[in-house]
Amino acid sequence: MAAHLLKLLAFLDIDTTRQAPSVTSSSAIVGYTGGRQESSGLFNHSSNFIISGSTIVNQVTQTSTGNETAINRLAERALPNAFLDSAIRYPPPRCHPETRVELRNSIIQWILDRDRTSNLLWLYGPAGIGKSAVLQTIAEHCKEQNWLGAAFFFYRPTQCDDPHRVCPSIAYQLRASCPAYQKVIDPILVNDPFIPHKALAVQFQTLIVAPLITISSQMMQPIVIIIDALDECSGDRAQQEIISLVFAFANKCRDQKLPIAWIISSRPEWQIVSHFPRIDPSSTCRREKLDVADKQSQEAVHIFLRDGLKDIRDKFSYVFMEPQAPWPTEDQLLVIEMKADGLPLFAETLLRFIGDDSIGNPVGQLEFCLEFLRGNCLPIEVNPVANPLASLYRGILRNVNSRILxxxxxxxxxxxxxxxxxxxxxxxxxxxxxxxxxxxxxxxxxxxxxxxxxxxxxxxxxxxxxxxxxxxxxxxxxxxxxxxxxxxxxxxxxxxxxxxxxxxxxxxxxxxxxxxxxxxxxxxxxxxxxxxxxxxxxxxxxxxxxxxxxxxxxxxxxxxxxxxxxxxxxx
Structure with a gap:
């Protein structure tokens, strides 16, 4: 860019070796010919003209370079597979429109409450209860309202479990969703491009806390930051450190009435459950528990199974001899619901098994499911009631042909x-x-x-x-x-x-x-x-x-x- 500018100035017959008057205080050079006595340029002997933008060109170049540096530094360390709309998570788990309505509405009201007693919400429950579905649905709603600052979904199987890449991922998304944040974070990364490689606490303070505090006066609406499945983060100590950092910053946001809301979900693993009382002895953090025994979980599974089986029947309508005959029967549906025991993941896996396109026989698949759910296809020593999800997985593996198993x-x-x-x-x-x-x-x-x-x-x-x-x-x-x-x-x-x-x-x-x-x-x-x-x-x-x-x-x-x-x- 600088070389092009020099060629332009030479073409205009402007002496680039001399300092232009007022160049630092004005974006235009008025009536300036470079002080030469003789000239043969295009504007030879001209006067009262304006050359605009000489300084602006250079500033744009610097700003563009700084922007590219900042975004590249963050992109190198971010984990796009952990983002809300990543291709590897598609289709992501979501709440059925008729399920978890009370919980979702409660969380939205909490986000909008500027007088809340805590700016951190911990959503916890066993594997397969639907925590990720709840947070995916909440995050999508927040994105529609322009509230979503960032979302990070830990997931071990896709190597989205590195604690040192959480802050760069959140910062990358904040930069895209919040122009004010971008103006603050870009110079920081230009001055110290290795921040995304530093210790977790340094990253959190420099990439998240300091910039958000700086722009706090410009926040007119909520900024929601979501971290899902923290228990899948690599290392117990890293999980605890993330909780401590978020909790401390959430308290600062509460004290300063900042509209920044944090939501963390996890299984109730020991290293997480035991850490909250140490950092939050007064239990100020808002807690939401998802339990298989509660009414919402049971209703969610019932609705999910009912609609899912109906979709399967419509998809494979040609295999049913009597289109008007009920399928599944009420007794069959009751068996499935009892074994699901309030676990949406159980219902989701079962529906995929029954409606498997490669088999194309939902009636036979359902019959097999009922057999192993009743324990007829399992070893005597295996108790299908003790762990219904494990029982379902066993049945699926036992359905594999013995020759290729x-x-x-x-x-x-x-x-x-x-x-x-x-x-x-x-x-x-x-x-x-x-x-x-x-x-x-x-x-x-x-x-x-x-x-x-x-x-x-x-x-x-x-x-x-x-x-x-x-x-x-x-x-x-x-x-x-x-x-x-x-x-x-x-x-x-x-x-x-x-x-x-x-x-x-x-x-x-x-x-x-x-x-x-x-x-x-x-x-x-x-x-x-x-x-x-x-x-x-x-x-x-x-x-x-x-x-x-x-x-x-x-x-x-x-x-x-x-x-x-x-x-x-x-x-």
Whole structure:
């Protein structure tokens, strides 16, 4: 931009080596020719003319550069997958128009109350009770009213769990929704572009507290900031620190009558429940509990099931021999409602299972649901009443064909359990899972098709997304208990030949670390870490680029170090 300006000034025959009079106090140079005696420019011997905008051009350039710097710094550290309207959350959970009406109205009234006793609301309840649906609905309403400052939805399966990226995400959204905030935050980030990389408390103070206090006199309407599923944030201490920071700032907002309202939701996990009394002994924070036993939860499930089953019947009307016959019957609906026990997630999962397009048989799917909900398809030792959601997940897994169930479980193991002990860079993503265990695309997709009620699979990339983290927790539990006849040890046994094949390939191509760089004894106590490291390094090899899965018979193990072969051979 500066080079273009110099060319323009030369074209106009203006001496750029001399200081223009009044240039710092005016945006125009009036009657100025640069002080030359002789000139051959376009405006030679001209007078009484105006050249406007010379200073303004430079200011716009600086402002534009500053804006770009600020937004880029925030964008680098923000987590767009955790935003209200992110594609990865689509379609997000929402309240049915007829459910949670009383609670939603109460929260809206609290937001509008400038004399509220607390500027922080904690919404809590068990997994699957509908906390995210409530906050999604509240956030969308606030956005329609131009009240929404920011919303952050923690979600472990999509790696939206990093506490150090919460503040940049909130700041990025505040910058977009509040022009006054933008004017304050941009210079801050230009002066110190590494704020988004600093400690959580520093980020919160610099990116959120200070700018919002600065513009407090300009706030004419509520600014709502929502943090959902805090229990899925990585690290108990980080969860507690976020609560402490938000609570302290919310109290300051209350004392200064600022229209900033914070809403946090979580499961009632111990580290969260025990922390609130320490920072809030007087219980000033507003608390809203969602309970499966309360009337609203029961009514929500009843309405959701009723309308959902009606939609399924309308969608698959061609499979019903008698269009006027009731489906489901009142008795069938009663069984489902009793087992759902006030859990909207249970109802949502059940509806996806019954209305699965890949099956196209809602009548048969409903009959199967009723059988396993009554306990007829479960082992005697499994009590379907103790945990209805786990009972539902068991039934869905048992509906998988026994011939492909081991493959399905192996894919789930690598997707869920392996992530808990491998570094992020070793996580299997997209088609890497299929490559690792030598599955072609058709077999990979077919082994996951029966699980479409609990997860979604991108047909192009093969990426797996869980609808709720409770299914991920359930998968970890069944491998710990060996409920389906396969334990974690069995899964490692199945992964062993694949890991060795990839190990041999990488060793052969000269990209594997030398044997003496692999530390630790090869006895039984260190067997798991050894296999984990082996799997992790083969995953790193796959992730280096697009790799075609090799058939097992194409790989030999001549170059594998003997300690590895001995260890695996004796296991």
């Amino acid at each position: 081991p493959t399905t479980l192996q894919v789930l193991y690598l997707r869920v359990v392996a992530r808990s002990f491998l570094p992020v860079k070793f996580h299997l993503k997209k088609n890497m899972t299929a490559n690792f265990i030598h599955l072609d695309r058709a077999l990979y997709l077919s082994c996951l098709r029966p699980l479409h009620s609990v997860l979604s699979v991108d047909s192009i990339s093969g990426e797996i997304s869980f609808y709720h983290t409770s299914f991920e927790d359930f998968i970890k539990d069944i491998f710990r208990s060996g409920e389906f006849g396969l334990t974690e040890c069995d899964m490692l046994e199945k992964a062993k030949p694949h890991a060795l094949q990839w190990y041999e390939l990488r060793k052969r191509e000269g990209q594997w670390p030398e044997e003496d760089n692999i530390r630790g004894e090869f006895g039984v106590p260190t067997l798991y870490p050894l296999v984990y490291e082996l799997i992790g390094n083969t995953i790193q090899y796959i992730s280096l680029g697009p790799v075609k899965a090799r058939a097992p018979h194409m790989l030999r193990f001549g170059n594998v170090p003997s300690p590895f072969l001995n260890t695996f051979g004796s296991w």
